[in-house]
């Protein structure tokens with residue numbers, strides 16, 4: 001039986017657990033990634049204070065006047081840094097070229113906070129993946145709080161990639177050297193309360209799949225939330241469990257696994273009309289991406305002997321650049 005709802009999985013025993021405990025976690029994660037592409041994790045080890053700090057400084061940023069936020073506006077469509085205003089993006093465009101309505105959220109985004117050696121970070125093949133971050137002047141503590149969170153997400157992603165490796169029948173460390181210079185992005189999305197009615201077809205975030213290896217999302221339980229399209233084509237709500245993260249895999253991971261795992265369509269719907277101020281919602285989203293030069297070619301355990309892989313090898317950096325430029329208005 002395929003999972004049709006997003007499962008909650010406790011990963012706390014992974015780091016110091018027995019081989020059997022690790023396998024148990026990895027098998028549950030493998031099933032979630034095969035069937036629905038999403039899971040909720042408890043026992044991730046990130047402190048509630050760290051998450052609360054992120055929420056607080058990010059909210060203060062979004063409360064600034066537009067002109068102040070625009071000082072760190074994203075410099076170009078393929079430079080995934082800085083501020084993107086309301087309706088400046090339509091994430092639905094990656095799957096549907098006709099998705100025109102702008103998404104009803106604004107966001108701020110950073111990339112790596114600790115650079116590898118310059119010869120690697122600024123090699124021609126690196127493209128803009130190590131472009132400098134654009135730090136707002138206010139609130140003054142944002143830089144420190146976001147940097148610490150970025151580092152912590154990098155560590156949690158490594159643990160998750162180890163669980164993934166075991167789940168895929170690989171050595172636990174299979175992904176380690178492919179993600180040790182990861183080009184991940186941390187993005188906070190602010191979904192303002194909806195006072196005016198959206199135009200027909202316009203929602204908080206259009207139906208899309210994520211691009212990279214995995215996403216770590218701290219969402220809020222507010223009217224107008226996250227839904228995923230399950231294997232029967234039904235939109236189901238993702239449960240918001242206190243102190244848990246929502247994890248999903250992205251297109252690059254699906255490709256890596258030869259579509260053994262699914263990168264699932266998801267969207268953020270509008271709150272019911274009249275929800276008022278209570279419907280303001282903030283998401284902390286960490287998009288984990290492998291090193292730009294990691295070759296994404298069919299993982300050996302993901303195809304039968306003699307079977308031809310579905311996709312050509314491609315580097316992570318090239319794959320991601322193509323995805324970024326498709327969705328910007």
Ligand SMILES: O=C(O)CCC(=O)C(=O)O
Nearest residue numbers: 189210219226268283285
């Ligand atoms: O805000 C959310 O719950 C999801 C956001 C999302 O899907 C994304 O940023 O890719």
Ligand SMILES: [Fe+2]
Nearest residue numbers: 208209210266
């Ligand atoms: Fe997403």
